[in-house]
Every structure is written in C-alpha cells, then in structure tokens.
Amino acid sequence: MIDLHCHVLPGVDDGPATVQEAIQLARGASADGITTIVATPHVDASHPEVRSARVRGAVAELRSALAGARVAVAIEAGAEVAFTRAMELDDAELHALTLGGAGWLLLECPLSTTAAPGFATAARLLARRGHRILLAHPERSPIFHRAPEQLDDLVAEGMLSQLTARSLDGRFGRTVRELALDLVARGAAHVVASDGHDANRPARIAAHLRNAGLDTALSDWLTREVPAAVLGGAAPPRRPQGTRVRPRRGLARLARR
C-alpha cells in the first residue's frame, strides 16, 4: 500500500518527537503492508516554519535513518496544508508541498466549526490556481457532517477525498464512521490513508479496511491504485465495478443504507 497521509517526520510537527520514534512508526507501517509513506507534516498557523525546503531536508535524513535501521519503506515528501495557510503561500511553494511534488495538494478539512467558514471557497480558489486538490479526512470535518452534499459538489468539480483508516471502524466515533462508510458506498471517497502520528495513532490501514468489510478490489483501489496515480500526478483510475461495503458486526446496519 501507499500511505498518502502520515506525520512520519521526527521533530517537525505533532508526529514523532525523535528519529527512533519515527523509525518505529515506519516499521509498524511496513508490517502493515505499506511500502511507501508520503511524509505530510502540518503546514498551518501552528507550524509557520514548516516549508518545502525543510520537509525535503527532513525526508532525506529520515530515508538515511531508515536505511540504517533496515526498514524497507520508501519516503516521499508532501504536506498537509491548512486552507488558511495555503492562501498565504505562493503557487511555487504550494506546488513544492504537493504529494511527491506531483501536483496533488493534500488540503486539510477543518476539524472545528470555527475554522470552517471559507473552506470550500478557498479550495475552489486553489483549484482555479491550478492545484489538484486531495481533501484530507472530510469525514472528520463538521462542515461535511452538516452538509455532506457540499463534498459531492467539490468531488464533481474534480477534487478527490482521502479518508482516515481509523474512521472506517469507529475509532473517531459513530458520526465519523457513518459518514466515512457512506462516502465509500456512494463513490465520494478515493483514498484511504493512515494519518499516523505516533504509537497512539500508528500508521496502520489494513485492519481498519478489514473491519469495515471493504472487499479486496475496492481496498486495492483506495490504497494502491489511486495513491499511485496521485504520486504520478495523474487522474485516478476508474473505480472497480461491483465492489461492496460490508461492515462487520455492529456495522452491518450501515451497509444497508
């Protein structure tokens, strides 16, 4: 799998504090079947010093640390950019912050209602400036809890959406799980990533996909095929036909919606 959203760089944001913790996070990812991690530190008001040059430097250092520790995971540079910060950065810097430098910008959907006004407008402005937009964890954002159709509009305009794996089996609560599964069922989700941070939020995807009952073809599309296209700067391949979402245990009710 290719993990397009992971805070794996040590000492850059709220991810691992040390190189050893970053190695542990990457080792866990490897055990989960992840072969490539895109390092996506926060680029927001709380981390104004995080710029593309710093990300590239930290990626180079982590690659060498992982080679020394014999952890076979490739690391690419990226970022998780808040829309408020994105509006302050020029196009060259924004492009340098895209996933693998290939043109898809991971834009953080606000997790609080106070940060929400202006998000959709900003996302559209960035798209008009030529950036391809991958929306980070819309299922966790109050904007789309209130008005999920707003996400359909953005997707219809060409944006993609990335779910966090832990959302799929309820680790962020029922509201988030229901929206995540609904987005998968109606084709408004394109990528599943870990949003891993540390030992408490590991870079783990596979178990969450299994718990949510996603079939193999759909899981592959969400975690391999679309992420590979994103890293190649390309449009996503067609979603496989006839795929099912069949949540386990208490999630079965949701599958019938």
Ligand SMILES: [Fe+2]
């Ligand atoms: Fe994140």
